[in-house]
Amino acid sequence: MAYLEPQDGIRLARRVRPVRPSGAKSDETFADFGAKTSTYASHDVIYYEGDPARRLFEVASGTVMLFKLLPDGRRQVVEVLRQGEIFGLAGSDEYDCTAETLTEATVHELELRLVEGSAEVQCKLAKCLSNQMRILHEHAVLLGRKSAVERVASFLMYLVPDRGGLGCIGPDDEDNDGYDLKLHMTRQEIADYLGLTIETVSRVVSDLKRRGVIRIDRSDQIHLKRVCSLCQMTGMH
Amino acid sequence: MAYLEPQDGIRLARRVRPVRPSGAKSDETFADFGAKTSTYASHDVIYYEGDPARRLFEVASGTVMLFKLLPDGRRQVVEVLRQGEIFGLAGSDEYDCTAETLTEATVHELELRLVEGSAEVQCKLAKCLSNQMRILHEHAVLLGRKSAVERVASFLMYLVPDRGGLGCIGPDDEDNDGYDLKLHMTRQEIADYLGLTIETVSRVVSDLKRRGVIRIDRSDQIHLKRVCSLCQMTGMH
DNA sequence: TTAACCGCATGACATAGATCAATAAATTCG
DNA sequence: CGAATTTATTGATCTATGTCATGCGGTTAA
Numbered sequence: 001m002a003y004l005e006p007q008d009g010i011r012l013a014r015r016v017r018p019v020r021p022s023g024a025k026s027d028e029t030f031a032d033f034g035a036k037t038s039t040y041a042s043h044d045v046i047y048y049e050g051d052p053a054r055r056l057f058e059v060a061s062g063t064v065m066l067f068k069l070l071p072d073g074r075r076q077v078v079e080v081l082r083q084g085e086i087f088g089l090a091g092s093d094e095y096d097c098t099a100e101t102l103t104e105a106t107v108h109e110l111e112l113r114l115v116e117g118s119a120e121v122q123c124k125l126a127k128c129l130s131n132q133m134r135i136l137h138e139h140a141v142l143l144g145r146k147s148a149v150e151r152v153a154s155f156l157m158y159l160v161p162d163r164g165g166l167g168c169i170g171p172d173d174e175d176n177d178g179y180d181l182k183l184h185m186t187r188q189e190i191a192d193y194l195g196l197t198i199e200t201v202s203r204v205v206s207d208l209k210r211r212g213v214i215r216i217d218r219s220d221q222i223h224l225k226r227v228c229s230l231c232q233m234t235g236m237h
Numbered sequence: 238m239a240y241l242e243p244q245d246g247i248r249l250a251r252r253v254r255p256v257r258p259s260g261a262k263s264d265e266t267f268a269d270f271g272a273k274t275s276t277y278a279s280h281d282v283i284y285y286e287g288d289p290a291r292r293l294f295e296v297a298s299g300t301v302m303l304f305k306l307l308p309d310g311r312r313q314v315v316e317v318l319r320q321g322e323i324f325g326l327a328g329s330d331e332y333d334c335t336a337e338t339l340t341e342a343t344v345h346e347l348e349l350r351l352v353e354g355s356a357e358v359q360c361k362l363a364k365c366l367s368n369q370m371r372i373l374h375e376h377a378v379l380l381g382r383k384s385a386v387e388r389v390a391s392f393l394m395y396l397v398p399d400r401g402g403l404g405c406i407g408p409d410d411e412d413n414d415g416y417d418l419k420l421h422m423t424r425q426e427i428a429d430y431l432g433l434t435i436e437t438v439s440r441v442v443s444d445l446k447r448r449g450v451i452r453i454d455r456s457d458q459i460h461l462k463r464v465c466s467l468c469q470m471t472g473m474h
Numbered sequence: 475t476t477a478a479c480c481g482c483a484t485g486a487c488a489t490a491g492a493t494c495a496a497t498a499a500a501t502t503c504g
Numbered sequence: 505c506g507a508a509t510t511t512a513t514t515g516a517t518c519t520a521t522g523t524c525a526t527g528c529g530g531t532t533a534a
Contacts, residue, residue, distance in 0.1 A: 144432030
């Protein structure tokens, strides 16, 4: 899981800081390349799978998910994107996923024809995409090989900055290894992201609560009481 | 499974046109940018997960897989790469996967510092990566939501050119809808790619044979007797 | 030829997680 | 506020797939 060390010239991503899973945030945004900025309400659809791909997007604030549907309605959320991450490119002339906001969100939207011309944009693109690719690889392991508990634990750890990777810093304070987080996703959305059913997600969360690893303040607001314990449950240790 | 119905306001995706999985093959290869070319035997490791990332690779011939291991030995093959596809970028200074050949293979290897400088390379990169991203999205659906039969059927269809998308051209000849293919992967590798066990893969393959959809000429050489039938079993129709 | 090995197939059984069903807890609305 | 609606939890089952164990058919080596 490979953290990014600023040393050793990472060529492609010149200044990829030790950012957490949210991807390489370079200093420029698409706004600097002439993108327009739009605001969406929570659970607005930005585009549908199959729509003609005309624009490239960058999350400026909020959270966006990409998902695909099978004809019988089964859904898989394939990416959950936060500030600095890009979407809308599928190496095709149609979008390969539906993009929907999870929260209120602002998004930079750049016409694709502007992308082709700009080396700077291409560069930022390659940087972001390779980051997102790493996350997709990790997610494939989760979907293909992890148990329900491991999936939920991994998901929660993913929301804790600077923890969980190999370069994990460990608890700041040995006896107080807590962290508060907001999910921004319903149980159904989490289930569709983790390749589980809503019931299984609910049961695992209840179980973590029973075991004293987390506390549930509201259904979308969870306090991790022992981050290290949770981390041990991700299957990665 | 809490399916989404189209009237939920979620339009069922329109069909993506018949782009093939193999990715955008632009005309240039890395060889044109000063890459050296190496040859590997079958099942050679090109690099290990965690190795310092110094080079970017492009498959010139043969097949390469990328996989990740969990500490207890569970393995997930995350990509299977063929001619024109690239690997070795993880938005990090370490490789995020192990790269191993599935067949004899030749590979163009480009020093990462050369990548940084070249707008042309960046451009090719962005193009390839977005293609591979689309494939990873599709694979997430497979891993997260498909049954064993659907996974194996999807895997086999993936090896048939110009078939399986909704822009599928259909059989050339109504009464002779066959196709011969070579797997280049053991049952175990297929299992690790599809997130199944070797036994399940084996059983599904036997079952397809029993149902007359395929014929097994050698364990790694399969004749699809009815491509359309197989396609119906992918979960995508 | 026989033995050892490897990848694959198959049967018997176990189980994690899905499915179905019935509340309960939040949230929205009149 | 209380009713209506949505979202989450929990329990009782079912089942697809995993696990374990055995054997087969090629291939290599002696």
